[in-house]
Amino acid sequence: MxxxxxxxxxxxxxxxxxxxxxxxxxxxxxxxxxxxxxxxxxxxxxxxxxxxxxxxxxxxxxxxxxxxxxxxxxxxxxxxxxxxxxxxxxxxxxxxxxxxxxxxxxxxxxxxxxxxxxxxxxxxxxxxxxxxxxxxxxxxxxxxxxxxxxxxxxxxxxxxxxxxxxxxxxxxxxxxxxxxxPPDYVEGRFASKSSATREVTLFYAGLIDRSRGLIDILKVIRNLDGVKLIIAGSGPDERIFKNLPSYLKHKVEYVGFIPYEEVMKRTLEADILFALYDPSIPNNIYASPNKLFEAMMCGKPIIVNEEITATEIVKKERCGLVVPYGNVEAIKGAIIRLKRDPKLRLMLGRNGRLAYEKRYxxxxxxxxxxxxxxxxxxxxxxxxx
Missing domain, CATH: 3.40.50.2000 (Glycogen Phosphorylase B;)
Incomplete structure (x- = not known):
């Protein structure tokens, strides 16, 4: 026995x-x-x-x-x-x-x-x-x-x-x-920085799928100067980023699947994050994105769509901007607003960091x-x- x-x-x-x-x-x-x-x-x-x-x-x-x-x-x-x-x-x-x-x-x-x-x-x-x-x-x-x-x-x-x-x-x-x-990767050495540089970096790490608003982001980036998009991850639609048209190749960098430590490193280096979920998929309405909490931990502003429940946290903590899903002009407006206003990026990032420390x-x-x-x-x- x-x-x-x-x-x-x-x-x-x-x-x-x-x-x-x-x-x-x-x-x-x-x-x-x-x-x-x-x-x-x-x-x-x-x-x-x-x-x-x-x-x-x-x-x-x-x-x-x-x-x-x-x-x-x-x-x-x-x-x-x-x-x-x-x-x-x-x-x-x-x-x-x-x-x-x-x-x-x-x-x-x-x-x-x-x-x-x-x-x-x-x-x-x-x-x-x-x-x-x-x-x-x-x-x-x-x-x-x-x-x-x-x-x-x-x-x-x-x-x-x-x-x-x-x-x-x-x-x-x-x-x-x-x-x-995420665990606190920047504990004791956090310093949220945001400067009025000509180019800002927009970063996404996660599932590469059309339901994550990635096509809308590409539409925005195509006609927006001074913004670089970095995409990490894998999924059913990764071929879109592996075969980018020539007019996007200098604006978009696809790095594929990367270790989580590198995701955190690139999040810290980025200026803006986004988490967009197609609300026509029922589960997406209840999305609790890693990206939201990673942005908060790293002190970075995030753009989310208004139809998901994660928006409740973004509004409560005042750590990002909210747009309707699929509204390319609204997404473009949010990115331009954050690009032109480094003080706003800094404020939203600090709000997120404070909320992370106290509650998340x-x-x-x-x-x-x-x-x-x-x-x-x-x-x-x-x-x-």
Missing amino acids: KLHTRTNYRTVILVRSRAIDPSVHKVAKVLAQNNYNVKLLIWDRKGEKYFEKLNGYSVRYFSIKAPYDKVSVAFYLPLWWLYEFFFLLLSDAKIIHACDLDTLLPAITIKLIKKVKLCYTIYDFYADNLPKSFPSFARKLIAWIEKFSIGLCDAIFIVDPTRYRQIKGARIKSIGILYNS NWKLIEKKLISTYRELNEFLARSLN
Whole structure:
């Protein structure tokens, strides 16, 4: 008979189906720093990695090539679920932390078989993240499955308070907010600078998809002097930036997928950030962009569209400008306004930085995460001894 030791109680497996997402690595690092034995299972859809050690935790990759953010990924899900099921079955973890619905069902099965504890982070409510053309009945079925599954979890995390509207009606035992805030990369040495230089830099790092307002940004840049656009990331529409027309090549730099540390470096070097989400996709309305909190942490102004709930933070903290989605003239006007007024850029950036320090600092979010895990850990210790 296997003895249950304190180490057993503190063994955690986090599961995420997106290798390009830094959020789960932040959670893994925090847990490892708090003496948890952390293993991370990730689906590497480029099929390039198998195993590595990072920041005190290990990462096992499911290396099967598959697309991101396309319905065709459904054909690969059974293989992913099978791999996840056996990985969890053979592990000694007493806490499983699933992320999004495409990791949750195998995790629930293992919870019921092995009587372990299950945390669940909802980065994107699955039914609302499906394409507009997806059948309504299927969307409702998937929403019901996710809400029912939430009732089988021991703790739920959402990335913004407004996300509760998406899961309203689900049986929730415990819920916490894990904002998409970055760790403080500039703590103790922050100095927001903004000068009236002839050229300003507009920076975006994230999913390369038309639904992120990128085509509108290109339309603006085409006829706007003194603005350079730097784009980082990967996605279904990256070919647009790989094959730019000649009249844009001197204005737009596409750097592809870059490490998160370089994202932060380029954010600090930029003058303006933007986060635009097509509101016709239901999940986009509840977008809680990494870019918003990265801009706040780095003291940079951000342009967001008025239809998303993240606008509530931008308006409350006075850290950016708000435009209607798809309104090229409004976007152009916001960029010109920020370009011509370095004092405004400085004020918005400082407002964002102050709000980050007081309300959205990753250290504050860490405390809630560790508190929840401590409660689960204590319950396991009582029940297994």
